[in-house]
Amino acid sequence: MDIRYVDSAPRKLASFDPEVDFEPDDIAHLAELFHTPLDGSYNWDYRVADNRIKRLYELGKELNWNASTAIDWGQNPDHGDQPPLPPDAADELIEGYPWTGYRPFDELATRDKLKFIRHDFTWSLSQFLHGEQGALLVASQLASCAPSFNAKLYAASQTFDEARHVEVFNRYLQTKVGFAYPVTQGLKDLLDKILTDQRWDLKFIGMQIILEGLALAAFHVARNDTDDPVLDELLYLVIRDEARHVTFGVNYLEEFIATLSDEEREARAEFAYEACIVSRDRLISNDVFRYFGWDVEDARGALVERGLNADFLNMLYARIIPNLKRIGLLTDRVRPKFEEMGVLDFENLATDGDIDWRALERPLDVSSASRTP
Numbered sequence: 001m002d003i004r005y006v007d008s009a010p011r012k013l014a015s016f017d018p019e020v021d022f023e024p025d026d027i028a029h030l031a032e033l034f035h036t037p038l039d040g041s042y043n044w045d046y047r048v049a050d051n052r053i054k055r056l057y058e059l060g061k062e063l064n065w066n067a068s069t070a071i072d073w074g075q076n077p078d079h080g081d082q083p084p085l086p087p088d089a090a091d092e093l094i095e096g097y098p099w100t101g102y103r104p105f106d107e108l109a110t111r112d113k114l115k116f117i118r119h120d121f122t123w124s125l126s127q128f129l130h131g132e133q134g135a136l137l138v139a140s141q142l143a144s145c146a147p148s149f150n151a152k153l154y155a156a157s158q159t160f161d162e163a164r165h166v167e168v169f170n171r172y173l174q175t176k177v178g179f180a181y182p183v184t185q186g187l188k189d190l191l192d193k194i195l196t197d198q199r200w201d202l203k204f205i206g207m208q209i210i211l212e213g214l215a216l217a218a219f220h221v222a223r224n225d226t227d228d229p230v231l232d233e234l235l236y237l238v239i240r241d242e243a244r245h246v247t248f249g250v251n252y253l254e255e256f257i258a259t260l261s262d263e264e265r266e267a268r269a270e271f272a273y274e275a276c277i278v279s280r281d282r283l284i285s286n287d288v289f290r291y292f293g294w295d296v297e298d299a300r301g302a303l304v305e306r307g308l309n310a311d312f313l314n315m316l317y318a319r320i321i322p323n324l325k326r327i328g329l330l331t332d333r334v335r336p337k338f339e340e341m342g343v344l345d346f347e348n349l350a351t352d353g354d355i356d357w358r359a360l361e362r363p364l365d366v367s368s369a370s371r372t373p
Contacts, residue, residue: 034195035196046149123285131215134211243359249352250323266334
């Protein structure tokens with residue numbers, strides 16, 4: 001086993017075509033160390049309270065799925081066998097693409113426009129993969145450091161969920177796409193902060209409320225936009241898991257945050273705000289702009305000016321802001337900062353703490369994935 005330790009995440013595209021890019025010396029596990037003063041905890045009271053957390057844990061067991069068999073991976077060809085798009089389908093795809101009307105995109109040849117669309121799509125899926133690896137690492141930490149027995153059990157079940165998510169996104173990128181983009185610096189910085197903080201509840205806030213909320217919004221958008229049955233099934237299954245994870249975080253943190261001092265609560269509220277800023281900035285595909293030779297600042301400015309990600313940001317904050325209010329982290333000190341972002345209109349929407357048990361308990365049915373949210 002060849003393990004190579006690196007100082008930072010690689011910054012180049014990763015190809016999954018062994019006949020083109022991999023030499024024998026290139027096959028290695030690239031590992032980047034992070035150090036954390038994590039304080040773990042035993043829990044010597046093995047009685048499991050009959051509450052919402054236990055019920056969510058039971059659902060996690062009942063709704064388990066096997067990534068190899070629950071998804072029909074043969075519904076579309078692997079990346080090496082994909083037929084070219086028919087001209088009419090290509091024209092329709094380009095015409096409806098959000099970057100149409102932006103000069104650098106319009107100046108690309110049709111073939112390169114389709115290539116850009118593929119890279120932009122792959123960049124998003126790559127961030128899903130990197131985010132899920134971060135969630136896997138954080139969930140494994142929570143199993144050790146969460147103080148209550150119920151939370152340890154749930155965190156253990158979530159760790160297995162996250163392992164499946166890493167598995168399916170990695171398999172999709174390797175077999176259906178053929179390459180992947182590196183993690184964005186914003187997402188990496190947020191994951192580093194969550195993983196290396198010694199306070200277990202900041203891990204909960206950063207992962208269960210912010211990153212899982214971001215993931216749910218992104219997965220819903222991706223599922224609405226895809227006509228690929230494999231990706232549709234994959235996202236259906238992942239979304240079902242992620243909904244439980246966010247619900248767990250809201251319900252558990254709501255009770256814990258109430259026990260903190262005002263100073264402790266404000267520190268958590270400031271962290272949540274900073275995590276929202278990082279999450280917002282992680283939505284910009286700078287690496288794709290660089291790959292195609294675009295001016296990054298000009299492209300970023302065009303994205304903001306033309307509101308290309310406005311709908312997604314609204315979906316993101318419509319989920320996160322009510323949850324922050326529910327758990328007590330929309331404090332008077334951070335409210336002006338969120339008001340400046342223009343997201344306080346969402347604060348009174350329904351939260352993920354309001355459990356729709358009928359929806360969460362619905363049996364898995366991949367055959368109806370395209371119809372069932």
